[in-house]
Amino acid sequence: MLHNIEFLSLIDSYGYLAIFIGSIFEGETIVFLGGLLAHQGNFYFPLVVILAFLGAIIGDILWFLLGRYQGTRMISHFKWIREKTEKSLVYVENNSRNLSFTMRFVYGLKSIIPFILGTTKMSIKTFLFFNMIGAFLWTVLVTSFGFLFGGVIESIFGHLRQHQIIFVIIVVFVFILLNLLFKFVENIIKKIINSFK
Numbered sequence: 407m408l409h410n411i412e413f414l415s416l417i418d419s420y421g422y423l424a425i426f427i428g429s430i431f432e433g434e435t436i437v438f439l440g441g442l443l444a445h446q447g448n449f450y451f452p453l454v455v456i457l458a459f460l461g462a463i464i465g466d467i468l469w470f471l472l473g474r475y476q477g478t479r480m481i482s483h484f485k486w487i488r489e490k491t492e493k494s495l496v497y498v499e500n501n502s503r504n505l506s507f508t509m510r511f512v513y514g515l516k517s518i519i520p521f522i523l524g525t526t527k528m529s530i531k532t533f534l535f536f537n538m539i540g541a542f543l544w545t546v547l548v549t550s551f552g553f554l555f556g557g558v559i560e561s562i563f564g565h566l567r568q569h570q571i572i573f574v575i576i577v578v579f580v581f582i583l584l585n586l587l588f589k590f591v592e593n594i595i596k597k598i599i600n601s602f603k
Contacts, residue, residue, distance in 0.1 A: 417443060422457055425449075429461030430468075433516060434548055435581065437462075441552025442577070451553060459545040462510065466520045466537050473524020481525065495522070502528040506536040510544035513588030555580065 417424045417439050428436030437458045444451040498505060502523055509519035523533060 422449065422453060425454055426457040426461045429458040429545075430465040433462070433510075434513075434584070437545060437548045438552035438555075438581075439577070441549035441554075442556040443552075444549070445553045445556030451549070455545055455549050458549060459542055462541040462545055463534075463538060465517075466509075466541065467530075467534070469517050469520035470524040470530065470533055470537075473521035474530070475524075477521060477525035495525070498522050499526045499528075502526055503532065503536050506533050507540040509537070510540050511591075513585070513592050515592070 416428070417436065425436055425440040437454075440449060440454040440458060441451070443449050444454050498519075505519055506523055506528070509523075510516055512519065520533070520537070
């Protein structure tokens with residue numbers, strides 16, 4: 407719960423910079439809250455989408471490049487990483503385009519997938535092409551969901567600033583539900599991937 411309150415305070419204090427940097431490192435929470443605060447009139451919605459998209463792409467490129475230039479060494483150096491990646495590398499190599507497009511929608515693996523893709527033969531141009539399409543779709547969806555959620559909450563409670571504690575509780579509840587949903591989807595995807603091994 408404190409995690410989400412801190413993000414809200416961070417975005418409120420640092421504005422667009424927090425959305426941009428937060429989307430490089432974190433993801434859903436920052437982008438969702440950026441959309442929600444855009445509904446309140448604190449931010450310009452298209453600029454939130456653009457900055458979150460750019461941050462998402464930069465973060466993915468950094469992970470991809472880390473995988474490209476240090477991935478093999480890191481994988482071979484750490485036994486636990488090597489054991490976890492050896493079996494999945496064949497699947498990743500064969501499905502690299504699909505993964506670079508869908509990785510933002512796989513909760514908890516957004517950083518790992520571009521890192522592993524960087525260790526494959528996939529070109530950075532191909533990665534960027536598919537990743538940009540997926541990141542744009544993801545950014546628009548998550549930001550829009552935050553914006554629409556702000557509208558629902560505002561229609562129920564009036565202007566959100568007057569009911570901040572209720573707002574924070576509802577946001578935390580929604581994030582708990584979203585986390586459970588993402589983990590459920592992640593488990594389904596893992597089962598599908600394991601069926602190919």
